Amino acid sequence: MARSNPLSLGRDLAIDLGTANTLIYARGTGIVLDEPSVVAINVNDGRPVAVGVEAKRMMGRTPNHIKAIRPLKDGVIADFEVCEKMLRYFIQKVHASKWSKPRMIICVPSGITGVEQRAVQDAAEYAGARKPVHIIEEPMAAAIGADLPVHEPSGNMVVDIGGGTTEVAVISLGGIVTAQSVRVAGDELDDAILQYVKKEYSLAIGDRTAEEIKIQMGSAWPMEEELTADIRGRDLVSGLPRTIQLTTEHVREALAEPVSAIVDAVKTTLDKTPPELAADIMEDGIMLTGGGALMGGLDQRLAHETGMPIRVAEEPLYSVVIGSGRALENIDAMRGLMSLGGDD
Numbered sequence: 001m002a003r004s005n006p007l008s009l010g011r012d013l014a015i016d017l018g019t020a021n022t023l024i025y026a027r028g029t030g031i032v033l034d035e036p037s038v039v040a041i042n043v044n045d046g047r048p049v050a051v052g053v054e055a056k057r058m059m060g061r062t063p064n065h066i067k068a069i070r071p072l073k074d075g076v077i078a079d080f081e082v083c084e085k086m087l088r089y090f091i092q093k094v095h096a097s098k099w100s101k102p103r104m105i106i107c108v109p110s111g112i113t114g115v116e117q118r119a120v121q122d123a124a125e126y127a128g129a130r131k132p133v134h135i136i137e138e139p140m141a142a143a144i145g146a147d148l149p150v151h152e153p154s155g156n157m158v159v160d161i162g163g164g165t166t167e168v169a170v171i172s173l174g175g176i177v178t179a180q181s182v183r184v185a186g187d188e189l190d191d192a193i194l195q196y197v198k199k200e201y202s203l204a205i206g207d208r209t210a211e212e213i214k215i216q217m218g219s220a221w222p223m224e225e226e227l228t229a230d231i232r233g234r235d236l237v238s239g240l241p242r243t244i245q246l247t248t249e250h251v252r253e254a255l256a257e258p259v260s261a262i263v264d265a266v267k268t269t270l271d272k273t274p275p276e277l278a279a280d281i282m283e284d285g286i287m288l289t290g291g292g293a294l295m296g297g298l299d300q301r302l303a304h305e306t307g308m309p310i311r312v313a314e315e316p317l318y319s320v321v322i323g324s325g326r327a328l329e330n331i332d333a334m335r336g337l338m339s340l341g342g343d344d
C-alpha cells in the first residue's frame, strides 16, 4: 500500500490556494505550510525575491525595483505567471523529491468558470503536480473540515469568509444543493476601512494597516467594551505623518456596507434552500469558516438577522485545508465530491 511506504509519505498534497493565504496538507502528516499568498518580484528580471510571510512583510514598503504582488484576486488567479512561481516555491518547500510528482487536490471557489478552474489546474501542473489535478469546491472542503456530516441526508449550511470571496452553501448527501459565491470578503473589508479613514480624516493608510485595524478592532455587532486606538498614516493635505484616534464604533461604521453584503448573501441562500433542508439548518445552525469568521460579533449579527443558531469552526483559517486534506486521505471514497479537470 502506498501509505506504508515511507518514501511515499507526504507525496500527495492538498492545497488551499486562497486569495489571502495558501495552506498545504501532506497526506499522512497534516498541515505542512501556511503562508500569505504574496510574492515579491524584482521587476528588472522578473525573479521572485521573497515569497509568503517574507513577501507580505514587504508590502507597501518596497523600493522601485521590487513589487509585492498578490497573484490571486477574488478567489481566482489574476496573475498566472506569478501564481505558478508561488505555487512552485511552496510545493518545493514541502515536497523535496525531484523524482516524483505529487498527486494533488486543490480547492477553488464554487462560483468559478471553467476557464478559471483550468487556470488553477494548469498552474498546479506547471508547478509540479501530477496530472490530473483533482478539484474540490471550497465550501465542500470547508464543511468537511468543520466536521459537518456532509454525507447525511440533512441540510448543512456553511459560510466561508476568506480574503477574496464569501462562499455560502447548503450541502446534503455529499453534494452542494444551493450555493452562492460573492466577491465581498476580507479584502473588501480592508478597503472599506482605508476609504473611511481617507474620507473622514483625510488620512492615507496602507493595506496592511487597514487589515490590522480590521483584525484588532473590526466588529459586526456592538461590543461589550468599545475600544479606541491610535492610527498612523500620511495626512493627505499636508503630506506629513499624522496620528488619529479611531474607535471600534467608527470601524463598525466603516465596515457596515460590506458586512451587510455578506449578511445578504447568507439570507438569499437561505431563501433558495428547499424547506426540508431549511428545517435542518434551523436545528443545526450555520457554520462559519475562513478568516472572516473571526470578526467580532459576526455570529451575533447573523443570528439576529437570520434567526438561525450560528457556530464558528474551531480553527476557521484551517477548515478548508483540513477538509481538502481529509478528501485526500480518503481519495477513493471521496471521489464523488471532487472533479477531475480537463480532458485527461
Ligand SMILES: Nc1ncnc2c1ncn2[C@@H]1O[C@H](COP(=O)(O)OP(=O)(O)OP(=O)(O)O)[C@@H](O)[C@H]1O
Pocket (backbone or CB within 6 Å): 017, 018, 019, 020, 021, 022, 074, 075, 138, 161, 162, 163, 164, 165, 166, 185, 186, 187, 211, 214, 215, 218, 289, 290, 291, 292, 293, 294, 295, 296, 316, 317
Ligand atoms: N480576527 C480576524 N477578524 C477579521 N478578519 C480576519 C481575522 N483574522 C484574519 N482575518 C481575515 O481573513 C482573511 C483571510 O482568510 P482566509 O485565509 O480564510 O482567506 P483565503 O482562503 O486566503 O481567501 P479566499 O478563500 O477568499 O480565496 C483576510 O482578509 C484576513 O484579514
Ligand SMILES: [Mg+2]
Pocket (backbone or CB within 6 Å): 016, 018, 019, 138, 162, 163, 290, 320
Ligand atoms: Mg479560502
